[in-house]
Amino acid sequence: MSLRVAQPADAAAIHAIYLPIVRDTSISFELAPPSIVEMRDRISRTLETLPWLVSEDSQGQINGYAYAGKHRERLAYQWAVDVTAYVREDSRKSGIGKHLYGTLFEELVRLGYCQAFGGIALPNDASVALHESVGFTHIGTYRNVGFKLGAWHDVGWWQKELQAPAEPSPILNFTGRSRT
Numbered sequence: 126m127s128l129r130v131a132q133p134a135d136a137a138a139i140h141a142i143y144l145p146i147v148r149d150t151s152i153s154f155e156l157a158p159p160s161i162v163e164m165r166d167r168i169s170r171t172l173e174t175l176p177w178l179v180s181e182d183s184q185g186q187i188n189g190y191a192y193a194g195k196h197r198e199r200l201a202y203q204w205a206v207d208v209t210a211y212v213r214e215d216s217r218k219s220g221i222g223k224h225l226y227g228t229l230f231e232e233l234v235r236l237g238y239c240q241a242f243g244g245i246a247l248p249n250d251a252s253v254a255l256h257e258s259v260g261f262t263h264i265g266t267y268r269n270v271g272f273k274l275g276a277w278h279d280v281g282w283w284q285k286e287l288q289a290p291a292e293p294s295p296i297l298n299f300t301g302r303s304r305t
Contacts, residue, residue, distance in 0.1 A: 131177040136165035138187035188216040191225035205240040
């Protein structure tokens with residue numbers, strides 16, 4: 126498995142991973158799958174300031190991705206991010222999620238971030254296990270906050286300290302440089 130920075134040209138492969146999650150599960154609260162064009166735009170917008178990484182299998186096919194997004198709009202939150210990881214169905218439980226998150230966290234520390242948050246639509250034992258295996262701690266649950274597929278769903282929130290908060294330094298923008 127190899128990791129690299131996502132490119133807008135990866136949108137179709139990323140879309141293929143995300144499409145069944147949106148369409149068939151309550152894991153994502155999107156009600157309609159984004160188009161490939163929208164996915165390309167999301168990748169481009171994210172890479173302007175934050176990392177988006179992909180994992181490739183031995184044939185060079187994308188089998189997972191992880192990215193960071195702004196935690197909240199208010200400026201005092203600027204040292205915190207929300208993180209997300211998805212793995213292609215036939216590649217789950219192979220360590221890809223952990224590898225993606227580990228590399229993503231290294232990059233976020235380099236950029237100056239201190240805290241990472243993950244929101245998990247419940248139930249989702251696999252995502253809870255992944256987040257806790259990389260150091261996230263459950264900090265609370267929003268009850269019945271999202272309605273999808275005919276039912277109300279809770280969202281649990283997990284937090285990981287990326288580095289000890291100290292006198293904050295300015296956040297760096299992600300350069301989008303290649304990683305292996």
